Amino acid sequence: MEYKNKLVLAPMVRVGTLPLRLLAAEYGADITYGEEIIDHKIIKCERRINEVIGSTDIVEKGTGNIVFRTCHEERSRVIFQMGTSDAVRALTAAQIVCKDVAAVDINMGCPKSFSISGGMGAALLAKPELVHDILTTLKRNLDTPVTCKIRLLKSSQDTVELARRIEKTGVSALAVHGRRVADRPRDPAKWSEIADVVAALSIPVIANGDVFEYEDFQRIKVATGASSVMAARGALWNVSVFSPHGKVPWEDVKREYVRKSILWDNDVKSTKHTLKEMIMHYSCLELPEGKAVIKSETLADLAHLYGEEKYCKFVNENRWLCSGIR
Structure with missing residues (x-):
């Protein structure tokens, strides 16, 4: 998968399911992330083909609960985002879904307490050795591309240092949300600090933060130099934000x-x-x-x-x- 000049639907918990991903793609999104799903949940699942609706389902054994649903139509653009704090478990989970998705992404930016208390999401920002372990394990054992998404650290220098370590693992791209863990959504995204990461890396960087109109994709791209741009809340409020023809009512x-x-x-x-x-x-x-x-x-x-x-x-x-x- 190429990560240059792409419009990207961000991973959003409980929202980024198949209907919204397909709708985003119809309006113009090139890459669509699924909602973050925890590795513990995936390893209790099996892959099933749903002949009636034409979907591929990752289903929890014993309960029949559908944990992740995808389809052939989105195979080349859907990114499966995983929450994990363990390299071996992450690999076990990734191997269940990797044949049906364009890439596997590790969430290293979620500030929610359920993620951090489990050592996942933003908790990984303070554990560079574990980050290296998870990403290199996936890279060595999967044919599917591996990416990850981070937030800004306390200083721009710290963020750049972590981003460089991530790049060395061989990931295909890095998404950077231009806020720190303590920042609230109403706090402006720090585009200049994303630009520092872009300048330090040779792999594609996907910029995320404060994209609410179609014009914002180009604004953040110019401001940061990022390869591609990701929208979260702007896409949730009106997913036609991806349309170059203007928002649909x-x-x-x-x-x-x-x-x-x-x-x-x-x-x-x-x-x-x-x-x-x-x-x-x-x-x-x-x-x-x-x-x-x-x-x-x-x-x-x-x-x-x-x-x-x-x-x-x-x-x-x-x-x-x-x-x-x-």
Whole structure:
């Protein structure tokens, strides 16, 4: 996979599932990261082909829970992001998914307590030897490209030092979120510190932070010199941020997301969570739409809410025929 001049959908927990990734790609995203999934969870899974909807599922043994769903259409652009704190476990998990994704990415930037308490995410920023161990183990044993995503350290010099160590492991690219662990989303991203990393490395650097409009992709690219640019919240609020033709109306984006969720039989809780996140930016969950999303119990309920009953019926009828039931 090339990492030059690419528009990238960032990894977002509970949001970056197949429907949003496919929608982002339709609007113009070249690379789409899945949500971070913990290695402990993956190693309890097995790979299954879902013939009815045409997906490849990583399913938890014994429960049938779908932990990760992908499809052939996104094979060349989807990046599987993993949370880990152990090289051997990371490899075991990566070997289950690597044949179905374009790259495996290690999360070294998540500041959430569940990640840090498990020695994952941003906790790895303070453990360069472990970082080296995880990345070199994956590189030596996988044919799939390996990448990672970090945050800024206390000083620009510290960030550059870690980035250089990461580069030496042979990873294909490095994504840098222009905030420190203690920074809040409202704090401006430090593009100049991403630029310091870019200047120090020869591998592609993906810049992340404060991309809310299509024009911001070029602005951060010029400011940092990065090879590619990643959008997170801007894409969550309106995933058509990737479109060079301008944003699609918010109502249309939500409807398209619901259609994709129906088509790929996305978990209803996951679909509701993403819709609520979309709604909260522009509106309020206390208004009728928000309340109706919260009350919805099935994808059919959401189809009804967004005027997609005919589409839902069409998909379900075709699925019934394809499953061989007569």
